[in-house]
Amino acid sequence: xxxNKRIFRVLLKQxxxxxxxxxxxxxxxxxxxxxxxxxxxVEKNKDLFLEKTNVEDAKIILQRPIDDxxxxxxxxxxxxxxxxxxxxKISENTTLRVFEKTSKVDFPYIxxxxxxxxxxxxxxxxxxxxxxxxxIGDKIRVLDKDFTIVGFFAMPDYIYPLKxxxxxxxxxxxxxxxxxxxxxxxxxxxxxxSFYLLKSxxxxxxxxxxYLGKNNFxxxxxxxxxxxxxxxxxxKLMGSAKMAVALPAMILLLTSLLVAVVLWRMIKTEFxxxxxxxxxxxxxxxxxxxxxxxxxxxxxxxxxxxxxLGLLLVKPLSEYFTFYFNIPLxxxxxxxxxxxGSLLIPYVFxxxxxxxxxxxxxxxSPVKLMRGKxxxxxxxFIEKNIKLNRLRFPSKFKIREITKSIPRxxxxxFGITLASMFLMLGFLxxxxxxxxxxxxxxxxxxYEYNYVLKSYEASNIYGGEEYNFSVFxxxxxxxxxxxxxxxxxxxxxxxxxxxxxxxSKENIIITxxxxxxxxxxxxxxxxxxNKYNNDDYTIKIDKIxxxxxxxxxxMPLSKLNNLLGFDSGSFIGIFAKEKLNIPEEKILKFETKNxxxxxxxxxxxxxxxxxxxxxxxxFFIALIVIYVxxxxxxxxxxxxxxxxxxxxxxxxxxxxxxxxxxxxxxxxGFVLSIPLLIKSMDELLNSFAQNVDFAFxxxxxxxxxxxxxLILYITFEISKYFSKKNIFKIPMSEALKTQRE
Amino acid sequence: MFIQLNNVNKxxxxxxxxxxxxxxISFNVNKGQIITILGPSGSGKSxxxxxxxxxxxxxxxxxxIGDVNISxxxxxxxxxxxxxxxxxxxxxxxxxxxxxxxxxxxxxANISKQSLSLEKVLDSVGMxxxxxxxxxxxxxxxxxxxxxxxxxxxNPEILLCDEPxxxxxxxxxxxxxxxxxxxxxEYNTTIFIVTHNTAIxxxxxxxxxxxxxxxxxxxxxxxxxxxxGVEW
Numbered sequence: 001x002x003x004n005k006r007i008f009r010v011l012l013k014q015x016x017x018x019x020x021x022x023x024x025x026x027x028x029x030x031x032x033x034x035x036x037x038x039x040x041x042v043e044k045n046k047d048l049f050l051e052k053t054n055v056e057d058a059k060i061i062l063q064r065p066i067d068d069x070x071x072x073x074x075x076x077x078x079x080x081x082x083x084x085x086x087x088x089k090i091s092e093n094t095t096l097r098v099f100e101k102t103s104k105v106d107f108p109y110i111x112x113x114x115x116x117x118x119x120x121x122x123x124x125x126x127x128x129x130x131x132x133x134x135x136i137g138d139k140i141r142v143l144d145k146d147f148t149i150v151g152f153f154a155m156p157d158y159i160y161p162l163k164x165x166x167x168x169x170x171x172x173x174x175x176x177x178x179x180x181x182x183x184x185x186x187x188x189x190x191x192x193x194s195f196y197l198l199k200s201x202x203x204x205x206x207x208x209x210x211y212l213g214k215n216n217f218x219x220x221x222x223x224x225x226x227x228x229x230x231x232x233x234x235x236k237l238m239g240s241a242k243m244a245v246a247l248p249a250m251i252l253l254l255t256s257l258l259v260a261v262v263l264w265r266m267i268k269t270e271f272x273x274x275x276x277x278x279x280x281x282x283x284x285x286x287x288x289x290x291x292x293x294x295x296x297x298x299x300x301x302x303x304x305x306x307x308x309l310g311l312l313l314v315k316p317l318s319e320y321f322t323f324y325f326n327i328p329l330x331x332x333x334x335x336x337x338x339x340x341g342s343l344l345i346p347y348v349f350x351x352x353x354x355x356x357x358x359x360x361x362x363x364x365s366p367v368k369l370m371r372g373k374x375x376x377x378x379x380x381f382i383e384k385n386i387k388l389n390r391l392r393f394p395s396k397f398k399i400r401e402i403t404k405s406i407p408r409x410x411x412x413x414f415g416i417t418l419a420s421m422f423l424m425l426g427f428l429x430x431x432x433x434x435x436x437x438x439x440x441x442x443x444x445x446x447y448e449y450n451y452v453l454k455s456y457e458a459s460n461i462y463g464g465e466e467y468n469f470s471v472f473x474x475x476x477x478x479x480x481x482x483x484x485x486x487x488x489x490x491x492x493x494x495x496x497x498x499x500x501x502x503x504s505k506e507n508i509i510i511t512x513x514x515x516x517x518x519x520x521x522x523x524x525x526x527x528x529x530n531k532y533n534n535d536d537y538t539i540k541i542d543k544i545x546x547x548x549x550x551x552x553x554x555m556p557l558s559k560l561n562n563l564l565g566f567d568s569g570s571f572i573g574i575f576a577k578e579k580l581n582i583p584e585e586k587i588l589k590f591e592t593k594n595x596x597x598x599x600x601x602x603x604x605x606x607x608x609x610x611x612x613x614x615x616x617x618x619f620f621i622a623l624i625v626i627y628v629x630x631x632x633x634x635x636x637x638x639x640x641x642x643x644x645x646x647x648x649x650x651x652x653x654x655x656x657x658x659x660x661x662x663x664x665x666x667x668x669g670f671v672l673s674i675p676l677l678i679k680s681m682d683e684l685l686n687s688f689a690q691n692v693d694f695a696f697x698x699x700x701x702x703x704x705x706x707x708x709x710l711i712l713y714i715t716f717e718i719s720k721y722f723s724k725k726n727i728f729k730i731p732m733s734e735a736l737k738t739q740r741e
Numbered sequence: 742m743f744i745q746l747n748n749v750n751k752x753x754x755x756x757x758x759x760x761x762x763x764x765x766i767s768f769n770v771n772k773g774q775i776i777t778i779l780g781p782s783g784s785g786k787s788x789x790x791x792x793x794x795x796x797x798x799x800x801x802x803x804x805x806i807g808d809v810n811i812s813x814x815x816x817x818x819x820x821x822x823x824x825x826x827x828x829x830x831x832x833x834x835x836x837x838x839x840x841x842x843x844x845x846x847x848x849x850a851n852i853s854k855q856s857l858s859l860e861k862v863l864d865s866v867g868m869x870x871x872x873x874x875x876x877x878x879x880x881x882x883x884x885x886x887x888x889x890x891x892x893x894x895x896n897p898e899i900l901l902c903d904e905p906x907x908x909x910x911x912x913x914x915x916x917x918x919x920x921x922x923x924x925x926x927e928y929n930t931t932i933f934i935v936t937h938n939t940a941i942x943x944x945x946x947x948x949x950x951x952x953x954x955x956x957x958x959x960x961x962x963x964x965x966x967x968x969x970g971v972e973w
Contacts, residue, residue, distance in 0.1 A: 379875050383839060393844070393851035400839045643835050646796050647849050647895075648824025650817070732796040735835050736787065736903065 003277070003290045010266070011297065016722070017631050018298060020624035021259050025302025025346045026309070027617060028251035033310030033342035035244030038317035040335045043237060045322075046159070048330045049109060054079075055156035056105045056197040056224055057205055061588065063217035063455055066196065076208050079199040081105045084185050086192025087590075088142045094132065095163065098122075098142060098178045098192075099155070100185035105197040106157050108179050111328045112136065113151025119184040122147035125161055125326055126154070128176025142178070143189055153179055154326045157197075157224065160232040161326060164591045170324070174595070191585055193454070195220075209532070218532040219455060219572075219588075221471070226480040233325045239684055240321075250418055251621065252349040257411045258628055259298060260353040264407075265632055267291065267361045274361065275369030284362050288355075295354045299346040307342040380404075398661040401633065408629060409665055415625030416669025420712060421677040422618030426611035427704035428677060435699040436548055437597065444547050445593065447492040447575035451582055452589035456570050464576030465492055466569075468560055472528040472537075472553075478517055480531060481551035485560025485571075492575035495545040495554065506556060507542035514551040515544045528553075530564070537563055548697045619715055626666070626719040630659060634726050641727055642734035654727060659720045670712055674700060742805075743772035743931060744793070744899070749802035749812075751788055751954075762788045764954045766802070770947065772898070773929040775922070777942040780951035786935040787903055789951070793933065794827050794901045795819045806899070824852055828892030828930075832904035834884040836876040836891075843872040846890045853895040865927070866890040866920055882913030886920065893924055900924065900932045906941070911973070918944060918968040940973035 011018045066072060069080045081104040090096050101108065101116060108115075111126050113136040122142070124134055129152055134140060138149050155177065163175040180188075198208065205223070212218055224230050267274070277287055311334065322329055361369070382403045388396045402409055449464070460466040468485040486493050488505045495503045503509055510520060520526055525540045545554070558568040574580065634641065637658055644654050678698045685698075751763040763785045770776055778786045791797040792804060799812045811822055828849075836845045846863060850856040863869040866886040876884055885905060892900055902921065906914035922944060925932050934941060942948045943966050950958035 379877060383875070388844075393847045396844055396847070397840065400844070404839045639835060640837050643837075644848075645820075646794070646823065646829055647852065648820055648822075648827070649852055650820055653852065733791075736791070736796075736831065 024255040026306035028248040029306025032248035061220035108153035123153040123179040126152035131172035256349040278366035419622035420673030464574040466571035485557035511547040742769040744770040745805040774946040777945040784951040785954040828897035830902040832907040834888040922968040
């Protein structure tokens with residue numbers, strides 16, 4: 001169609017506006033293709049990896065060793081493998097957890113290098129090796145013995161290699177895993193701990209548990225899905241998968257609204273041409289096809305560019321994910337349906353909004369269109385009824401301008417809200433972690449050292465403050481949580497209610513995340529089931545504690561022991577301020593407060609890239625939205641601006657009238673973003689909180705809010721700087737030559 | 742002399758050639774006069790008005806308003822000149838559609854230090870009772886009244902009207918002319934009226950006729966009649 005020759009002329013004339021729309025489409029296509037493909041890639045590789053390494057179904061510790069593993073295996077048709085492990089300090093702050101190599105369950109997958117053959121060879125976890133600069137062929141000294149690093153490995157029950165299960169983030173600087181041969185393990189000076197790894201291909205774990213409960217004593221029983229080192233990856237992927245749909249969808253929704261507003265403006269200025277084309281005999285469809293070409297160019301260019309960039313970034317993102325989780329990239333291939341989706345989705349969003357706008361214009365008769373006016377006689381309800389008499393003229397003008405086009409106002413506020421949500425995400429994360437660390441963690445847990453013993457003891461000869469715990473579940477709601485028995489006068493656990501008042505430890509106290517998941521209130525009664533023996537217990541929750549880490553219940557030590565049928569003074573753990581002199585062979589787990597703090601501090605570092613990227617996207621969205629909406633306003637006000645110049649307004653006065661009009665909507669958008677961000681993040685975290693043993697106290701402090709607003713304001717100023725040039729270019733003759741639309 | 746134009750030239754580009762839009766224009770005007778500028782399309786009428794109004798610059802020559810040579814003013818000073826001394830009335834009114842009548846007049850009052858009372862001005866143009874109406878709710882004549890009020894509220898010394906009746910019917914056009922005459926008398930405002938309509942010149946003190954950028958006639962109207970008597 002000859003008419004289409006003008007498309008590029010029009011695009012070039014208002015290149016900033018169309019370029020902005022293309023960039024937004026590109027951004028959403030990029031996010032869609034990249035996040036989805038990378039996510040699927042990680043998921044696919046995870047499944048392949050788990051299959052290849054025969055991941056365990058459960059990991060257990062028993063009071064006494066199993067006498068005849070083979071007999072048990074045959075009886076219950078399961079695989080059982082004992083795996084020994086110990087922690088070794090390889091530098092002042094770095095701990096290496098060394099496992100012996102298994103051959104039936106959870107065996108290592110060699111990512112790089114070769115498998116161990118001799119007792120002086122060792123495999124390292126690759127991210128730990130990379131962070132601490134260990135290469136294949138290097139020597140590493142573990143408990144006074146030198147090992148040669150022969151390869152890097154991944155292990156299915158340590159996909160997310162947390163030092164302690166209470167940690168929420170890996171820190172490769174201070175903790176890593178390694179594998180040595182059985183022979184080397186025999187030769188080590190420490191006995192360490194041993195777990196039994198159970199694999200039951202045909203189910204039937206419950207029977208094994210029952211049997212062991214009767215014939216032995218289960219100290220620790222953890223099914224694979226309760227293992228945070230395993231299930232964090234699912235939680236993280238689930239969260240990311242939601243983001244992979246939500247982020248592009250929000251940006252595309254914004255883009256489609258923006259494009260609709262831009263094209264409606266264009267069509268409005270071209271009513272006369274459209275009417276003339278009608279009169280010349282063009283059909284509605286022919287005219288519609290012409291205008292759809294603009295949308296086609298935006299969607300196609302943005303879609304193609306975004307998809308290409310998205311595909312180019314799949315490998316870095318997959319690597320980034322696999323840095324988080326030690327999953328080997330076994331098969332790095334693309335899922336083509338996401339490529340197609342990434343190209344088509346922009347159309348799904350933009351075309352309908354465009355069609356609505358187009359047919360709104362095309363329903364009018366050629367004569368009406370040729371007159372160039374179809375709506376001018378209408379005065380909006382708000383315009384008519386708003387009382388501005390007491391205001392100064394600049395304020396009146398700005399309010400009139402804001403209320404002139406409600407769709408435009410909506411796009412602006414929506415865009416700013418969206419951009420501000422992205423922008424504040426980093427701040428939210430940082431403030432929440434600070435709060436978690438300072439207000440929650442350090443104020444609640446006053447101990448410096450936490451020991452978990454290998455077996456229950458009756459009297460504390462070591463010092464410190466003894467405690468007991470056992471693992472429970474609530475059927476159908478929570479798979480795993482700990483119930484702690486602590487001393488009613490505990491010096492090391494300090495629980496407070498939501499007002500910050502201390503809660504007496506004579507009560508049965510539930511932590512906030514667990515209360516939220518179980519939907520319990522103070523005074524409610526719940527039935528909890530012991531994970532080790534499946535016995536049910538009914539307890540009444542007295543208080544909810546404002547603690548964000550830990551799906552825990554606290555009760556007096558004697559009460560828990562009584563519940564479990566133990567002696568009233570039995571314990572398995574000790575909190576202490578000083579290091580205690582406990583024989584190493586008695587210790588199952590040992591953690592210091594410093595380890596926890598370090599892990600928290602390490603949270604922000606690996607996220608810096610992604611939060612930086614999100615902030616960058618936020619900046620662009622805000623800039624584009626403000627610039628396009630301001631651009632539209634300038635375009636619509638061309639004659640007015642020209643007239644202001646004739647009347648003797650200075651550039652500064654005109655800039656203030658036109659460009660500062662949107663200050664209030666921008667502030668509204670920003671203000672709206674804060675509760676919306678907290679609410680949506682809360683929903684997102686809640687959706688996978690059941691699998692994860694912590695909840696984020698979503699906090700944003702005043703400094704962050706001010707800083708966030710300042711960034712947005714600078715973006716606004718940058719956009720104004722570009723817009724000023726456009727205002728400056730409008731000649732005074734504009735008002736003289738044109739009859740008003 | 743209140744306004745003096747000395748050898749004013751203005752050129753414009755037509756393809757590769759420079760064409761005179763105004764050539765050697767010189768005339769003087771006393772304060773409080775009504776001047777009509779007549780001539781066919783392209784004769785340079787509007788260009789002349791734009792130069793006097795300070796929205797365009799001469800290529801050569803001088804325009805003195807009082808004792809200020811506006812052709813030598815900086816952009817900033819020219820803006821202040823327009824702000825303080827000039828009122829414009831356009832053929833198509835150029836009202837801001839989403840501002841009501843009162844606010845459209847306030848656009849000008851907002852930047853003027855010597856502005857007149859808005860109510861008084863609206864009353865004098867007969868639009869006070871419609872001050873809350875929007876331009877779309879007004880007739881052409883009413884819109885032009887608002888446009889005149891907007892020009893007048895700054896209490897300008899010079900009122901420049903470019904085809905003020907060009908889009909109006911006879912009766913309304915005559916009402917507008919009467920209004921301009923009233924303003925001239927009440928505020929002693931010097932008024933330039935650019936028009937195709939030769940009949941309008943009968944209410945002027947001075948008639949300047951242009952053709953192809955040159956003055957072909959410049960005469961004092963000795964047979965001046967009141968606007969009410971203007972017929973065409």
